[in-house]
Every structure is written in C-alpha cells, then in structure tokens.
Amino acid sequence: MPAYALALTLAVTAxxxxxxxxxxxxxxxxxxxYLTDAALGLSQAAPRALPQDFFVALASTVVDGGVVVKALLILGLFLAGWGAARLVAVVLPDAGTAGQCVAVTVxxxxxxxxxxxxxxxxxxxxxxxxxxxxxxSVLSLRVSARGGVAALVFWxxxxxxxxxxLLLAVVVAVAAALAPGTGRPRWWCATVSLAASLTAALPWLVASVLGTGWADQDAGLRAGIDAFAARAEPGLSTLFSLASLGGIWNSEAVPASRTTLFAVASAVVLLGIVAVGxxxxxxxxTAVPLLVLAALAVVGxxxxxTGPGLAAxxxxxxxxxxxxxxxxxxxxVALAMPAYALAGAAAVVTLRPRLPALATATVCCAALIATLPDLVWGVGGRVAPVRYPPGWAAAAAVVNAEPAPVAVLPVDSMRRFSWGPDAPVLDPLPRWxxxxxLSTGDLTVAGHTVLGEGAHARDVQRMLTAGAGRDELAAAGVGWVVTEGPVPALPLPVAYRDDDIAVYAVGGDSAGSPHRPVMIAxxxxxxxxxxxxxxLCLAGLVIGRLRSRHAHRRDEDEQRPQTGHQ
Known part of the structure; x- marks a missing residue:
C-alpha cells in the first residue's frame, strides 16, 4: 500500500x-x-510560520532549502495516503487491500x-x-491497547x-480518544495527546507571549475575516463546496476543473462514495467520533x-x-479527511455482496481521479520549481556580509516576477x-487591502515613497534598502545593482530581540x-522484530521432534 500512495503522490508532485x-x-x-528574529517568531508579524522557519533554517545549513521544502511537501502527501491505509487497517481490517486503495485515493x-x-x-x-x-495511533490504543506513546509523541x-x-492533529486525537473500546482509557489517550501537543506548540505559544505580532491586529481584522471566508464553487453552495473538500477563499488558487460546473461531478463522486460507506x-x-468531527468540520x-458567522x-x-x-x-475541512478515507474503504465492504471488491475499488479510484483530472503533474503544471536570477544570490551576499535591517520596494508583500510563476508570491528576500x-504583512484581496501587523515597516515604506534621505532612513533603523524588479533608482549609495535587484547602503541598525535564547530553547x-x-518508534520496531524472532524460534523448538533413550 505504501507503493500506491507513493505513486499517487509522485503523480501530483512530479x-x-x-x-x-x-x-x-x-x-x-x-x-x-537563517535564524533571524522573524524565523524565531520575534518580529512584528504574528507567529504563523513556526517552527517551520526554524527547521528550514537549520536544515538549509546542510541541504539546499529548496530541496528541504520540496521533500517535506512530497512527504506530507505520501503520509496522507499511507496513513489512510493504516487507519483502515486499524478500524476496518475486513476492507482489505481494495478498501485501503480507495482510502489512499480519497x-x-x-x-x-x-x-x-x-x-x-x-x-x-x-x-x-x-x-x-x-x-x-489513538484508535489502536483505544481498541486494543496495542502501541505506545511513541506515535503520540511523534505525530x-x-x-x-x-x-x-498541530491544532488539526490535536482535534483529531481528542476525537479519536472518544471512540468506544476496551484498550487504554479515554482520559489516558486524551491526556497524553494533549500533553504531547502542548510541548510541540511551545515555539508559537512562547512567541505569542514574547512577541508583538498581535499588537496591531485590530486594524485589518474584519477585512481579513471577510476576505478569508470559505467560498462557493460553480454549481455548489458553500456548504457542498466544503463537503466536497473545496471552497478555498482564493478563487485563483483553484484547479481549472473546479472553476466550472464540472465541480459538481467531483462533488457527486466524492460524496457519493462517502455516503455509501x-x-x-x-x-x-469505532469511527463514529471521526464522523461527527467530519460533519462539524464542514458545517462549522x-x-x-455567513453574515452572523463572520460577526461572531x-x-x-x-x-x-x-x-x-x-x-x-x-x-x-482537513479534519474531515480521516473519516472520508474510512468511508471510502467502507464503501467497498458495503458493496462487496453485490460487486467484487477489486472492481468496486477500481471504479471508485478511477472516478475520483477522473473528476479531478488536473491535480496530476503539479495541478496542471502550476506547482513547479523556479530558478532565481543570479543577481539575487549576489545581492543576498552583500547584505549577509554586514547584516542590518532591510527595507524593500515595492511595498506590497506579494510580488510578481517575470522569471517566476504566473501568480503572486510572497517576497522571498526575508528568508534569504x-x-x-521590514515587512508590513499587508495583503490585497479582491481589491481590498488587509492590513498586516508591521506598523514600523509601514512607516519606513511611507518614508521611502516620500523620498526620504539616507540620514532619515538610518535614524529609523534601516541598514539597507533593496528594490526588486523594475523600480526606479534611488538617491542612495549603490552596493549592488542589476536588472532584477538592487541593494542600497544606508548604514542604520537596530538591536535584536533580547528573547532569542528563550525562543531557541x-x-x-x-x-x-x-x-x-x-x-521511540525505531526502538519499538527493533524490539517488536526481536520478539517476533524469539517467538518464531520458540515455536520451532516446540514443533521439533523430541529424541532420547527409552
């Protein structure tokens, strides 16, 4: 089953x-x-990218950061499929390989x-x-007490x-802990899961206490809530878009097949399979708590x-x-996936008295793929790597030789580059x-600007666009100014310039956060x-293998004919 999950994953991420x-x-x-204050969650932005920025900064000292991110993305999809098969093996073992294939596809x-x-x-x-x-992991403990805390620590x-x-994981863990069973008690499974989740959450919990990322949130709060609300797709209400695992707020981040009435076919196939199971x-x-969670994940x-929901x-x-x-x-809506995967496998069991399991699984898998055909090859080629122009590395080297706060033009957080994808992208410079x-975090959605938390960065950008001089910028704590793309030259000393990017020396500086040691800890x-x-997982595998060998040898000894004098 891991092979099938890997095949589907590579079909998507090739x-x-x-x-x-x-x-x-x-x-x-x-x-x-690098482990900047921003990567540690100590900037003015809310700590939304922790601890991923920390991990990538560490890993990129050994492996190219692009390889790290691509590998983690591929791993995530592979784990989704393989994990769905494992979940079916725990909850619905009679579904067999055929049912697991449907779960992987879902x-x-x-x-x-x-x-x-x-x-x-x-x-x-x-x-x-x-x-x-x-x-x-939780259901294995609830049903038979097999397994241990290793999985509840790791996942x-x-x-x-x-x-x-993490929030998705802890909600699924608590829901699974409510399942009926004769294994570990509900309170034990829930307590261990919550404890493991609490320690895993320390990076962003501590950053939320020490940082200033929430200070200016009120300015763009309602605009952000309206902009990021779930959205109905063609032929479907918001409810059914969500039930079919679609409905993202950004209408441009949608596969082509979901921008037409063909979205109805995708919804009918997925929900039909789920309904049968x-x-x-x-x-x-056993799976009833996960089914309830799936319903809440769609209806919520x-x-x-809705209007009242947005206000609340x-x-x-x-x-x-x-x-x-x-x-x-x-x-x-991701919270619905475990239950949907189980329902897909259960559909094979339900139809087995009328149809061979292999035939049912083949039809279900083929229908799911056929009604979302453009997921293949990076969602129709739209998810693909790009190459940075050589000047970006040269400009980064100039700043990294003498690190000091950087102001960037254009002022928008999102960029469009002639050498990049046909879509807006977050400015890569802060991670390089x-x-x-200095980033405002402002985001323009459907012609409306959702203000970010970067008030100081917004002030500096106003100074830049107003033509502030070097001394004024340095007094505001700016060490460098970087312009990306076709931006007119600035009246500042040039440290590096080409057609793609320019670096201007200003000379200002500012003290880093005193909380870095706490955040690193x-x-x-x-x-x-x-x-x-x-x-712990590896140790469990080794111990399990040794016990299996010992039991096998003991059985052989017991079955060997006894010889001796009579």
Whole structure:
C-alpha cells in the first residue's frame, strides 16, 4: 500500500523533482535561510510560520532549502495516503487491500490538496498528512491497547511544523480518544495527546507571549475575516463546496476543473462514495467520533462564512487575538479527511455482496481521479520549481556580509516576477537574508487591502515613497534598502545593482530581540520531541522484530521432534 500512495503522490508532485525552488503564493523556498528574529517568531508579524522557519533554517545549513521544502511537501502527501491505509487497517481490517486503495485515493486525490498546493501551503499539507496517523495511533490504543506513546509523541510534533497543523492533529486525537473500546482509557489517550501537543506548540505559544505580532491586529481584522471566508464553487453552495473538500477563499488558487460546473461531478463522486460507506462505519461504532468531527468540520466553516458567522468570528477574535487563526475557515475541512478515507474503504465492504471488491475499488479510484483530472503533474503544471536570477544570490551576499535591517520596494508583500510563476508570491528576500527584513504583512484581496501587523515597516515604506534621505532612513533603523524588479533608482549609495535587484547602503541598525535564547530553547523542545518520537518508534520496531524472532524460534523448538533413550 505504501507503493500506491507513493505513486499517487509522485503523480501530483512530479514537477518538484526537477531543479529549482518552490515559489508560489505563500510557498517560499530559498537556497539558504537563517535564524533571524522573524524565523524565531520575534518580529512584528504574528507567529504563523513556526517552527517551520526554524527547521528550514537549520536544515538549509546542510541541504539546499529548496530541496528541504520540496521533500517535506512530497512527504506530507505520501503520509496522507499511507496513513489512510493504516487507519483502515486499524478500524476496518475486513476492507482489505481494495478498501485501503480507495482510502489512499480519497486522502491524496481531492480538491483540498489541489487548492492548498496552489495556495502554497506546503507545511499545512505536512500536518494534513499526519492526521490519519494520529487517528490510527489513538484508535489502536483505544481498541486494543496495542502501541505506545511513541506515535503520540511523534505525530503531533511533525504536524506541529505549523500551528494550524498541530491544532488539526490535536482535534483529531481528542476525537479519536472518544471512540468506544476496551484498550487504554479515554482520559489516558486524551491526556497524553494533549500533553504531547502542548510541548510541540511551545515555539508559537512562547512567541505569542514574547512577541508583538498581535499588537496591531485590530486594524485589518474584519477585512481579513471577510476576505478569508470559505467560498462557493460553480454549481455548489458553500456548504457542498466544503463537503466536497473545496471552497478555498482564493478563487485563483483553484484547479481549472473546479472553476466550472464540472465541480459538481467531483462533488457527486466524492460524496457519493462517502455516503455509501458511512452506514457501515456507524454500525461499527469505532469511527463514529471521526464522523461527527467530519460533519462539524464542514458545517462549522460554512456557518462562519455567513453574515452572523463572520460577526461572531470578529467578536471572538477581538476578545482573544490568537483566534484570528480561525479566519481561513476552509483549511479546517482537513479534519474531515480521516473519516472520508474510512468511508471510502467502507464503501467497498458495503458493496462487496453485490460487486467484487477489486472492481468496486477500481471504479471508485478511477472516478475520483477522473473528476479531478488536473491535480496530476503539479495541478496542471502550476506547482513547479523556479530558478532565481543570479543577481539575487549576489545581492543576498552583500547584505549577509554586514547584516542590518532591510527595507524593500515595492511595498506590497506579494510580488510578481517575470522569471517566476504566473501568480503572486510572497517576497522571498526575508528568508534569504540573515538580516531582518521590514515587512508590513499587508495583503490585497479582491481589491481590498488587509492590513498586516508591521506598523514600523509601514512607516519606513511611507518614508521611502516620500523620498526620504539616507540620514532619515538610518535614524529609523534601516541598514539597507533593496528594490526588486523594475523600480526606479534611488538617491542612495549603490552596493549592488542589476536588472532584477538592487541593494542600497544606508548604514542604520537596530538591536535584536533580547528573547532569542528563550525562543531557541522553545524550538529545541519541539525539535527534541520530534527526535524522541523517531527514536521511540525505531526502538519499538527493533524490539517488536526481536520478539517476533524469539517467538518464531520458540515455536520451532516446540514443533521439533523430541529424541532420547527409552
């Protein structure tokens, strides 16, 4: 079954196997990144990219950062498929290989994966890939007490590469802990899962306390909530778009087949397969908490996209600033995937008295793929690596030789480059420099600007656009000014310039955050948990193999004929 999951994964991500760096909307990879204050969550931006930036910064000291990001993305999708098969083996073993194939296809080949790929949410897809493993680990303990804490330590930590991934994982773990069973008690499974999730969350929990990322959130709060609400796709209501695992807020981050009435066919096939399997899961009872969670994961974001739902989310976010993470409602539909995968496998069991299991699985898998045909080859070639112009490396080397705060023009956080993808991308510069890059975090959606948290960066950008001189910029703590693309020359000393990028020396500086040691320690706890989980899993495999050999030898000894004197 891992082979089938890998085949589907490579069918989707094959373009990423080529040279270059992933650069598409929110996905940014660079040859090297550094442990700046921003990478540690100590900038003015909210800590949304922790601990992924920390991990990539460490890994890129050994391997090109582009390779790291592409490998993690491919790993995430592979884990989603393989984990779905493992979940079926735990909950519905009579589904067999045929049922597992359907579950793998449901987990990998769906609109959620396509839309998050196009949005550039590679680390979210890593967390998505962990969800069936989390469910399988907890249910194994609930049903038969087989397994141990290793999996409950490891999977939340891996899902915790991004805060949303960790939140998804802990919700699935708690839901699975509520399943009926005679194994470990519900409270034990839930407590261990929550404890592991709490330590995995330390990077962004500590950053939220020490940083200033929430200070200016109110300015663009309602605009952001409206902009990121789930969206109905052609022929479907918002509810049915979400139920079919689509409905992302960005209409440009959607595969072509979901921009026409063909989206109805995709929804009918997926929901039809799920509907056939649900009664079997209900009778089995074990998966009922996951089914309830799936229903809530669809209905909740649909309600959040209504007028009253938007108002309630705004009030909640103002009362508890960290809950702004809820505003992208469609991403929470990932919580439905484990139940959908199980239902796909259960459909094979339900139809087996009438149809051969192999035939049912073949038809289901083929229908799921045929109704989302453009997921193949990087969503129709739209998810593919790009090559940076040589000047970018040269400009980064100039700044990295004498790190100091960097102001950037143009002022928008999103860019369009002639050498890049046919889509806006986040500015790659902040992840390529060992210096802090002043970024506003402002985002323009459908002609409306959603303000970010970078108030100081916004002030500096106003100074730049107003023609401020070197002394004034230096007094504001600016060390360098970088212009990207065809921006007119500035009246500042030129340190590097070509047709793609220019670097101007200003000479200002500012002190780094005094909280760096604390944040490094918080990240070290997360990294240690990840390593501990891997170590415990490997130790479990070795011990299990040794016990199996010992039992096999004992059986052979017992079966060997006894000889002796009579």
């Amino acid at each position: 373009p990423l196997l080529g040279p270059g760096h992933l650069l598409l909307r929110d996905a940014v990879s660079t040859p090297r990144s 987990a990998i080949w769906n609109p959620y994966v396509a839309e998050r790929l196009l949005q550039g949410h590679w680390s979210l897809l890593v967390g998505y890939g962990c969800l069936p493993w989390v469910a399988a 939340p930590a891996l899902a915790g590469l991004t805060p949303t991934g 649900v009664p079997r899961l209900i009778r089995g009872r 974001p649909a309600l959040m996209a 989310l705004e009030a909640l976010s103002r009362a508890v600033p960290g809950l702004g993470v809820l505003r992208d409602g469609q991403k929470w 420099l060992r210096a802090e890059v 918080a990240h070290a706890v997360w990294l240690g948990q990840l390593g501990l989980g891997i170590g």
